[in-house]
Amino acid sequence: MCLFFLKSTAGLREVAFYKVSPTNDPPVLDGKLDEQCWKNAEVLSRYWQYGKPNPPPSPLKTEFRAVYHTDGLYVGIVNYDDQIELLHKNFQEDDNIDLWRDDCAELYFDPEANGIGHTIFTVNPAGVKADRKRLDTVVYLWDWNGLNWQTSASIAKDRWTLELFFSWEDLGKKAAPGDLWQFLHTRYAWKNRFIGAASAAGADSRVTENFGYLFFSGKTPVTPQKTAEIMQGKVQIPCILLAGNDLICFSETGTRIEPMEKVVKDAWTEYTALLEEIKRLHHGQIPGSCRKTVENCEKLHGDISLATYRLLEAAKEELFKLKWECLLDLHFNLPKGDKAK
Numbered sequence: 001m002c003l004f005f006l007k008s009t010a011g012l013r014e015v016a017f018y019k020v021s022p023t024n025d026p027p028v029l030d031g032k033l034d035e036q037c038w039k040n041a042e043v044l045s046r047y048w049q050y051g052k053p054n055p056p057p058s059p060l061k062t063e064f065r066a067v068y069h070t071d072g073l074y075v076g077i078v079n080y081d082d083q084i085e086l087l088h089k090n091f092q093e094d095d096n097i098d099l100w101r102d103d104c105a106e107l108y109f110d111p112e113a114n115g116i117g118h119t120i121f122t123v124n125p126a127g128v129k130a131d132r133k134r135l136d137t138v139v140y141l142w143d144w145n146g147l148n149w150q151t152s153a154s155i156a157k158d159r160w161t162l163e164l165f166f167s168w169e170d171l172g173k174k175a176a177p178g179d180l181w182q183f184l185h186t187r188y189a190w191k192n193r194f195i196g197a198a199s200a201a202g203a204d205s206r207v208t209e210n211f212g213y214l215f216f217s218g219k220t221p222v223t224p225q226k227t228a229e230i231m232q233g234k235v236q237i238p239c240i241l242l243a244g245n246d247l248i249c250f251s252e253t254g255t256r257i258e259p260m261e262k263v264v265k266d267a268w269t270e271y272t273a274l275l276e277e278i279k280r281l282h283h284g285q286i287p288g289s290c291r292k293t294v295e296n297c298e299k300l301h302g303d304i305s306l307a308t309y310r311l312l313e314a315a316k317e318e319l320f321k322l323k324w325e326c327l328l329d330l331h332f333n334l335p336k337g338d339k340a341k
Contacts, residue, residue, distance in 0.1 A: 015241045016200040016212025018044050023067040029163050031154030033076045041065040050196025058197035072167040080159045088190040089125045099130040110182040111173035115208040125160040127153035146170035177218035182211040228255050264304045267312040274319040281326040
């Protein structure tokens with residue numbers, strides 16, 4: 001008797017890793033993000049639906065940028081919105097604990113990267129702000145106030161933008177090149193219903209172990225190999241991390257780095273082979289139970305993104321299960337109700 005195991009990467013958590021670059025010319029806080037330092041900064045734009053353990057991508061198009069200076073950390077956030085007239089910005093006074101009920105950004109910084117304590121900063125589209133500190137899983141300092149952080153906001157017809165400054169004192173530690181912090185940026189939007197986005201999959205104010213990471217880089221470029229080295233032993237395996245055009249896979253058997261193009265090409269080859277087996281078992285036809293999945297895959301043919309890879313991995317898992325269900329019927333002729341056994 002044989003046991004067959006399918007280990008799919010479709011459900012693997014994607015780790016958020018953001019490189020913060022140094023700048024000698026910090027921006028002027030005017031809510032415009034037009035300085036050269038912002039143009040040079042890496043852009044984080046992969047956001048996930050908030051409050052779900054294995055979330056799909058968020059429909060809220062959002063961009064995050066950060067640079068650091070001897071004085072502190074500068075953050076630029078662009079929140080795209082095709083219904084800007086419905087923007088919630090009702091709170092006008094700082095330090096209201098309900099500020100999160102407006103459209104807003106919340107930023108969580110954990111300089112120790114241990115998932116225990118962090119500072120939380122909330123800002124709405126009018127630049128109104130609130131802050132608090134978590135010491136551990138039980139103790140929150142709701143009346144804590146940062147002394148030097150500043151905000152600037154602007155609203156355009158299709159977006160609202162935040163430009164923020166956090167002093168090292170308010171963040172609890174001065175970062176140096178090579179430092180690794182844990183971090184989360186969440187976006188809350190209120191239209192007809194609440195919609196949230198998180199910069200790290202499966203993370204929220206309580207699920208701190210899923211926070212993403214800020215790496216304070218120096219002048220030396222951070223290669224995928226360097227990224228894998230930095231994160232080795234820090235992440236919960238198995239997981240994946242997108243590093244430029246490469247995909248880093250962390251597993252029990254080690255760490256693998258491959259070009260995204262090769263990863264997707266291999267996934268297409270394996271998916272196509274499985275689909276041909278399914279068609280052979282069904283006399284050349286695609287069963288109705290997987291037709292929608294096949295259609296979704298075909299729409300992305302030629303795309304080499306991580307989204308395509310994850311879709312193909314999910315499709316492979318579905319086809320694999322269907323294949324062995326067919327083989328059980330064919331060779332053992334099990335009644336339908338006994339398949340699960």
